[in-house]
Amino acid sequence: MRNAREYNFDGLVGPSHNYAGLSFGNVASFSNVRSASNPRLAALQGLTKMRDLAARGFAQAVMPPQARPNFRLLRSLGFSGTDADVLAQAWREAPVILSCAWSAAPMWTANAATVSPSADTRDGRVHFTAANLNNKLHRSEEHAQATRTLRAIFRNHDHFVVHDPLPSTPAFGDEGAANHTRFAANHGAAGVEFFVYGRVEFDPSAPFPKKYPARQTLEASQAVARLHGLDPARTVFAAQNPDVIDQGVFHNDVIAVGNGNVLFYHEEAFADEASTIDALRRSVAGVGADFVPVRVAGAMVPVADAVASYLFNSQLLTKTDGKMALLVPHECRENAAVSAYLAGLVASGGPIDELLEFDLRQSMRNGGGPACLRLRVALTDDQAASMHQGVIMTEALYAQLVGWVERHYRDRVEPKDLADPQLALECTAALEALEGILGLPGLYDLS
């Protein structure tokens, strides 16, 4: 067992954060469509979470935003002329496509990739596969910059492999770590990787949701496990309950979160709860850990409350005393059922004995809670020392990034602003400056 820590790579909210209602099946995204956003506040809320976790001694890093608007997408769809012409034409003829080109969705880095730590992989390297996110137009091109960013941060081939995304076709719908977690005695020990899928492409008899799309397929999860060289005896695949997808659980991380030997989940999360828990218990015993399911009954917290409050889209963090803290959004306190449940949870004498609460409302209004905002990367000390150091959160980086946000971000973006060529220029200037702050020249193709 090697000394390892889990780094949370939080997405830095981009300067074009906006509410476009692009994610059918994501209740918050649909409810807040076309309302005004506050990119500056959104970025500062995210940075506060990063800074506070770093200050508490958790390993914290930042994942840069992506370049917006995506002119390549707009031009590939026939909008032409100068950049200003492209924006004006798209605004006139296809405002939804225009919002897709401006989407700030890469802030939810849980969807950037699936990550397997070296303790789980055949070649002893950390494996990443950028998610193709092919279910939604506005997310379907994120993988290009995500791959480029991961390769810039994790450059050392002795330690890291960043795979290309899976083929971008419905059979391989892949939403990254939002449907993946791992269990292990500690972050450096051999673990069990757990993949949850919503649909099986090549088995028409498998259950699927009727109302909302299932974004992750079994075939995609299996392909990622193969690419990463995972041991089949330490890999568990489970079907998500299609009925909860139809209630707004568009990713499994809206209804379950795992950490260490603990799975915190809602009783309705999986299509077959008993066999899923049994498979995990056996597999986790195989790596020498005692699996601890923390099951939340629907009588305590109905699925609708879980979706509204994002109770399960929380971060479960192991503290130095071995106990765990649950990091939840403010919305959990505002929901009576959830708030009562949480008070009982931390007093129960179980593995979770502390609540951390953050205001992430700007992100929550688009259906992105604390867990969506971070990509977990467990790294040994050697691996951590060999990744790019400029993204590690420190007080100094925090101060620089706050200054940068205050200089470059607007405090209000409404739908009509997406036609404004000046906003595009501001976004480019912001990213040019960010390359310097993070020490990653050439991170973006800003030509």
Ligand code: SUG
């Ligand atoms: O893919 N929302 C994102 C939220 C992603 C949350 N991530 C996790 N659960 N890990 C999505 O649905 C909304 C964009 C808009 O409507 O403007 C959006 O893309």
